[in-house]
Amino acid sequence: xxxxxxxxxxxxVSEGASLELRCNYSYGATPYLFWYVQSPGQGLQLLLKYFxxxxxxxGIKGFEAxxxxxxxxxxxxxxxxxxxxxxxxxxxxxxxxxxxxxxxGRGTSLIVHx
Amino acid sequence: xxxxxxxxxxxxxxxxxxxxxxxDPISEHNRLYWYRQTLGQGPEFLTYFQxxxxxxxxxxxxxxxxxxxxxxxxxxxxxQRTEQGDSAMYLCASSxxxxxxxxxxxxxxxxxxxx
Numbered sequence: 001x002x003x004x005x006x007x008x009x010x011x012x013v014s015e016g017a018s019l020e021l022r023c024n025y026s027y028g029a030t031p032y033l034f035w036y037v038q039s040p041g042q043g044l045q046l047l048l049k050y051f052x053x054x055x056x057x058x059g060i061k062g063f064e065a066x067x068x069x070x071x072x073x074x075x076x077x078x079x080x081x082x083x084x085x086x087x088x089x090x091x092x093x094x095x096x097x098x099x100x101x102x103x104x105g106r107g108t109s110l111i112v113h114x
Numbered sequence: 115x116x117x118x119x120x121x122x123x124x125x126x127x128x129x130x131x132x133x134x135x136x137x138d139p140i141s142e143h144n145r146l147y148w149y150r151q152t153l154g155q156g157p158e159f160l161t162y163f164q165x166x167x168x169x170x171x172x173x174x175x176x177x178x179x180x181x182x183x184x185x186x187x188x189x190x191x192x193x194q195r196t197e198q199g200d201s202a203m204y205l206c207a208s209s210x211x212x213x214x215x216x217x218x219x220x221x222x223x224x225x226x227x228x229x
Contacts, residue, residue, distance in 0.1 A: 004156075009154075036220075041222065042222055043118070043205060043207075043220035043221050043222045043223055044157070044205070044207075044220040045220070046217055046218070046219075049217065090156045090157070092156070101147075101159050101162065101170065102159075102218070103159075104156030104157050104158070105156050106154065106155050106156050107154070107155070107156050
């Protein structure tokens with residue numbers, strides 16, 4: 001069965017600093033990988049996704065993520081964090097083909113200090 | 115495209131009561147998903163529909179839970195004889211199948227509190 005680990009429950013950064021949120025997955029075949037952001041009282045919004053091809057994926061709001069098969073990781077990065085980036089971030093892994101039901105990690109809460 | 119909408123946004127009920135939630139997907143999206151999210155956790159899959167057919171249900175979905183999607187448009191999720199453990203955010207998402215994994219668009223959720 002597929003699984004996702006987000007080892008950091010909370011991350012605190014200063015505005016303008018760089019950010020990296022970690023995500024490790026367990027899946028036997030080539031996964032579909034996603035990062036979602038959830039602001040308080042809002043639904044989840046897709047930041048970016050990896051299906052195949054270039055392992056460095058660009059997303060919205062200046063985010064990017066790199067798929068590293070050897071490390072089973074799909075870490076999310078942003079070079080300069082804005083206060084509006086404070087939110088909950090979820091990594092998810094899906095099954096290539098089939099019904100596609102993503103499995104979500106427990107999330108990382110990002111706190112941005114001014 | 116007005117996005118995925120859910121109604122109500124909040125529901126407070128007493129234990130043992132039945133509740134029903136509605137989800138209106140993005141028009142022309144053929145897939146509709148229901149998830150449950152508890153505090154400090156990511157969304158957990160409950161069930162999904164392709165058009166009007168319910169294709170998969172999670173083991174999390176007890177027999178007190180039932181979902182429908184008549185005519186392949188909006189969907190309802192009913193919980194019978196609610197328990198305090200049912201308190202959670204219930205999220206709906208929809209997608210349009212284009213081959214491979216779909217991009218799911220999420221609604222704002224319905225927060226259920228069972229007293």
